[in-house]
Amino acid sequence: MTTAVGPRTWSRRHLLDVDGLSRDELETILALAVDMRNVRAGREHPSLLEAETVALAFFEASTRTRISFELAAKALGATTVDLGVDRSSVSKGESLVDTLRTLERTGVTTVVIRHSDSGAPHLAARETGLRVINAGDGVHAHPTQALLDALTLREFFGSLDGRMVVIVGDVAHSRVARSNIHSLQSLGARVRVAGPAPWVADFNHWPGVEVATSLDDGLRDADAVMALRVQLERGAESFGDFVADWRLDEDRMALALPGAPILHPGPTNEGVELTAELANGPRSLIGRQVENGVPIRMAVLALVCGAV
Amino acid sequence: MRDARFGLLTDRPATFVLVGGRVIDPSDGSDEERDIAVRDGLVVEAADDAERIDASGWVIAPGFCDLHAHLREPGISGAETIASGTRAAAHGGFTTVCAMPNTDPPLDSADAVGAVVAAPASARVRVIAAATRRRAGGELTAVEELGRAGAIGVSDDGAAVPSAALTADLLARLASLGLPLFEHAEDASVAGGGVMRAGPAATRLGLAPWPPEAEVAIVERDIALAEAAHARLHLTHLSTARSLDAVRAAKARGVAVTCDVTPHHLALTDEWVAGSRRFAWEEADPRSELAYDGRCRVNPPLASRDDAMNLLAGVADGAVDAIATDHAPHPAESKLVPFAQAAPGLIGLETALSVGLLTVEAGRLSLSALLAALSTRPAAIVGEKRGLRTGERADLVAFDPAAGWRVDATTLGSASANSPLVDMELPGVVRLTVADGRVTYRT
Numbered sequence: 001m002t003t004a005v006g007p008r009t010w011s012r013r014h015l016l017d018v019d020g021l022s023r024d025e026l027e028t029i030l031a032l033a034v035d036m037r038n039v040r041a042g043r044e045h046p047s048l049l050e051a052e053t054v055a056l057a058f059f060e061a062s063t064r065t066r067i068s069f070e071l072a073a074k075a076l077g078a079t080t081v082d083l084g085v086d087r088s089s090v091s092k093g094e095s096l097v098d099t100l101r102t103l104e105r106t107g108v109t110t111v112v113i114r115h116s117d118s119g120a121p122h123l124a125a126r127e128t129g130l131r132v133i134n135a136g137d138g139v140h141a142h143p144t145q146a147l148l149d150a151l152t153l154r155e156f157f158g159s160l161d162g163r164m165v166v167i168v169g170d171v172a173h174s175r176v177a178r179s180n181i182h183s184l185q186s187l188g189a190r191v192r193v194a195g196p197a198p199w200v201a202d203f204n205h206w207p208g209v210e211v212a213t214s215l216d217d218g219l220r221d222a223d224a225v226m227a228l229r230v231q232l233e234r235g236a237e238s239f240g241d242f243v244a245d246w247r248l249d250e251d252r253m254a255l256a257l258p259g260a261p262i263l264h265p266g267p268t269n270e271g272v273e274l275t276a277e278l279a280n281g282p283r284s285l286i287g288r289q290v291e292n293g294v295p296i297r298m299a300v301l302a303l304v305c306g307a308v
Numbered sequence: 309m310r311d312a313r314f315g316l317l318t319d320r321p322a323t324f325v326l327v328g329g330r331v332i333d334p335s336d337g338s339d340e341e342r343d344i345a346v347r348d349g350l351v352v353e354a355a356d357d358a359e360r361i362d363a364s365g366w367v368i369a370p371g372f373c374d375l376h377a378h379l380r381e382p383g384i385s386g387a388e389t390i391a392s393g394t395r396a397a398a399h400g401g402f403t404t405v406c407a408m409p410n411t412d413p414p415l416d417s418a419d420a421v422g423a424v425v426a427a428p429a430s431a432r433v434r435v436i437a438a439a440t441r442r443r444a445g446g447e448l449t450a451v452e453e454l455g456r457a458g459a460i461g462v463s464d465d466g467a468a469v470p471s472a473a474l475t476a477d478l479l480a481r482l483a484s485l486g487l488p489l490f491e492h493a494e495d496a497s498v499a500g501g502g503v504m505r506a507g508p509a510a511t512r513l514g515l516a517p518w519p520p521e522a523e524v525a526i527v528e529r530d531i532a533l534a535e536a537a538h539a540r541l542h543l544t545h546l547s548t549a550r551s552l553d554a555v556r557a558a559k560a561r562g563v564a565v566t567c568d569v570t571p572h573h574l575a576l577t578d579e580w581v582a583g584s585r586r587f588a589w590e591e592a593d594p595r596s597e598l599a600y601d602g603r604c605r606v607n608p609p610l611a612s613r614d615d616a617m618n619l620l621a622g623v624a625d626g627a628v629d630a631i632a633t634d635h636a637p638h639p640a641e642s643k644l645v646p647f648a649q650a651a652p653g654l655i656g657l658e659t660a661l662s663v664g665l666l667t668v669e670a671g672r673l674s675l676s677a678l679l680a681a682l683s684t685r686p687a688a689i690v691g692e693k694r695g696l697r698t699g700e701r702a703d704l705v706a707f708d709p710a711a712g713w714r715v716d717a718t719t720l721g722s723a724s725a726n727s728p729l730v731d732m733e734l735p736g737v738v739r740l741t742v743a744d745g746r747v748t749y750r751t
Contacts, residue, residue, distance in 0.1 A: 019512070020596050097644050117646030118514040119600025126597070127644060138648075140514030178514060202517070205508040 010303045014125045014132040017141040018182040032299035048307040049078035055108040057083040059115045072297035146179035148292040161188035163223040172199045173231035176265045194218025219255035226263040227273040248274040321349025321745040329363030334680035346702040349745020370683040370694035371403025371703040376632035383412030388637035390427040395721030396657040397431035401705030403743035404432040408465040414443040418457035430748040445470040463490035468526045479539035488540035493526035503648045505578040505609040520548040527551040531558045543567040547608040549618035568632035571663035580604045588616035602643035602650030603728045630686035637724030654727045662734035711737040
């Protein structure tokens, strides 16, 4: 495959988190994702991953991430298998490590793993010979979401240098927020987290991150606003006063800089984090985020598998 | 399983001369190069015909006393037994281990205590019996009877005695026996299921935070209750500077409170969970490929760097009475799971001296303070004398502080190998351990 990208910076067998990725590595992924999008649009079916068998091991529910990984792997010619956790030996109590070692023995080369425990992909990488791509672990990381968010924002702004990106809501329980903080900072953006104090207070110690506990302070001078899913399943107490104080709508977005776009990683709790009008309105980049999912995951798969 | 390095306390008393070692005896503050002659288990002036062991370059100190170990017997012998756990002790220079009662069933009866004390072993085993029946936190055990059976104190280790009222009753009864409560200071309702010390690393890693107030709340409660009851209180595995502050203040008021800290709370930090393998006095170096290692899960969780440094200062100035291992063996599979599901605890008997020597090499602790915290000071808490003077029962460790060793899972005395220190190079090799006049370990 020919691409317009220059020399690639990549030597990793796994994508476990965003923390350790250098700016060059991030740029490599983003540039390759743009190529991949063009490849897909051109109905080319490169066989970069012809020799690979990619297992989708989703120990937690997912629609867009699982499907976009599957489409990405297939678009590059890989064989895919879906572990189907609810009908596999996992439901009989088999340990994570044993399950993954079994996959490895059957010929799987790469596993895309989602798990409710932070660090599960790290365990997989240490204890098996599989290449491991983290598709979301506990409240720790969701690297490909952060990468597709970065691509979406980059294509909107051109450059993220100096841009203020505000992440609003249940930051404490958000793996999306944690990964975005790393990638946005690496790409030159400034990051503020805003939400009810219990959801943001721990981030006071995060290097370079601003913390705001009111909507006014939160959205001031914001170049872009990223709403998060309120994670009832991860211990957020209730929607409570959140809707009254924090739900984003067109009026409240006026606190941000004019024209500031709104993002949301999905799935939304309808009418909780933001109004339908905002989600479907002209500021919304939510559709672009979803569209960028497959090319980002194609790029990640190709890099991790050493195929480009 | 026979391993020629180890002996038993029932073996014949030993006769030998250690020649030319540096003898450090915290019981009298001496630190001098001299020979130590032992005949039939007693320290004597000379033993001319005895085997002469070249101890030049070695340090000889009173045998170590561990105030906190899990020997897992009865009931959990896949992880450890009294035999294997005391071999680990002997390998680490310990001549006494205090066994915690959270076995299956718990050590909550005189018979259970007696069985543990009587088991063949490579170190003296003292028993800390359960504070509540079945360690369930409801009804107090028959502490008077347990004391008569040989228990040196009581604890519900793994948990604090749950209610203040129950603790007050317990302390009143212990006061008349002169026995301490060994308290695992953790308020479960404050800990809230946290698996990693609250702080920047826990936030970054997305692991449920364990707030230090969980410990401080029980420390302050117990000090107040022990003070009122004129009872002895021993706070084990302290992990926060604020707990130690409370202990310092209580000691200054004359409260009969003592405390220990583990080697891993002195030298390792919460950044180890993030994959760093640098010690508390070094800059952390978190590495993704080592992050979330279940072997770094322990309760209380590995401390912040500030807390570790404060606790080290406490060992140096004596506010911390002892270094105790909280040796907690677990089978490998209970650690090969996502971090939050890993069984808490790590083995420590065989690496305690080495980790202590790291703090000495780093200039954070004197060798004599380290040895006092491992030997004479904990021994005093359980009523054991230690000394290397003529006429005393030989009870000592001889180690080469300049030699190093790789922590090799296959040569440990313990039946388990759950420690992040496994495969690391550490300073200090134990050459000889003598417990109650018998050679329990020798290479």
